[in-house]
Amino acid sequence: MKIVVCGLGYVGVTVAACMLRKGATVVGVDVNSQKVEIANAGRSPVKEAGIHEIFARARAESRLTAATTLGSALADADVVVACVGTPSCGDGSLELSYVSSVAEEIGMAVRHRSSQCRPLLCLFRSTMLPGTMDAVVVPKLSEAAGEPPGHRYEPVYNPEFMRESTAIADYFNPPKIVVGERFPGAAQELYGIYDGIDAPVFKVPFAVAEMVKYVDNYFHALKVSFANEIARLALAAAVNPQDVTRIFLSDTKLNVSSYYLRPGNAFGGSCLPKDVRALGAFGRKHGVNVPLLHSVIASNTAHKSFVARLVLARAPKGSRILQLGLTFKPDTDDLRESPLVELAATLLEEGYDLSLFEPDLKPEQLIGANLAFVRANLARLPGLLVTDFGRAAAKADLIVLGKAMPGIKLPTGKQVLNLYRL
């Protein structure tokens, strides 16, 4: 197998070393002649455990060469891997000129491949925003190759999840392999590059693969910032942050788990909003700067507006909406700070003919804080509640599913908007 790696930075050098370790012949291409010289001397242009040895051995076996241009390297290659940089522009947006240039260079080189060769697998591993493959890479490749993908070449987006310092180990033991393809089955031929690696493989549209990489990195950054802000608050309360963290991390049911991590409606109920506000107020009182934690309520408010706009966009004003669910989560009659109560109030304000179906609620049993919340936020509740789901659904122009209701069978042919699974 012959593999050409464009970009001999941290990612490209790791890919090259791992492919060499699997026995492939590798051509490394980088516009930086110093990196090329270093690779041609059998050394790694970046510091990464284990790579020097792999490069030295491959060089001695004549399986590694490097050059500053593609030349004729792609004429008989099986795979080209683009690992060029995508740095930040001054305004934080993504600098795509390297990706664009390398796509053009690969496209031009594809012209010199014999039409008898199997399609050149063009793997793009640089981190790129959703839409970049479709809007930049594929058009550049096609224009330069003088033909669309499919016959002589096949573009694939294959984000890299390695961490510097443990890059080789990460490459052979990744948490997942994500393959973005033009259409289902387009990337069928990965030419065995992932053979022997035990990890789940996700074949998805380009934009999903592009987004996944950002979501991972954003979440990692968010986790670091969250842990540090909590530590600053803990220190202000004379609490040892390590003690708190140890207990927090021990909870793999609710904390370090997929729980609370699925997109749906805003959070609400009697605890989360109140407790988030209280710890924020504690931070302000003690002069602790915790911008991430302070942004949580604002984010939740923004999500409630987003959800309301989703409903408004689906139903013309005055139409009949049946909202399923009012309490803040299934199997409770707690209405306090429920986003579904707020949604119902907004829909009434907007002039919809609203009915509410909520089997978890017995209005005659509402007492205490629950009753006070309804009186203050949805005084018309008793007149809106319906008990005959089938009849109400038949009359509705739009059914809004606010929370999971496993026992309810939705009628076919009705417009349904699911808010708990966006």
Ligand SMILES: NC(=O)c1ccc[n+]([C@@H]2O[C@H](COP(=O)([O-])OP(=O)(O)OC[C@H]3O[C@@H](n4cnc5c(N)ncnc54)[C@H](O)[C@@H]3O)[C@@H](O)[C@H]2O)c1
């Ligand atoms: N470094 C990481 O840990 C890591 C992990 C995952 C993903 N990524 C992503 O992978 C991409 C590469 O990251 P990196 O850290 O290896 O970058 P890097 O800056 O270390 O290396 C990029 C290399 O590409 C070369 N280059 C630029 N244009 C070229 C061209 N037309 N032809 C050949 N070579 C060219 C540059 O000279 C440079 O050596 C980025 O998009 C990055 O976000 C990086």
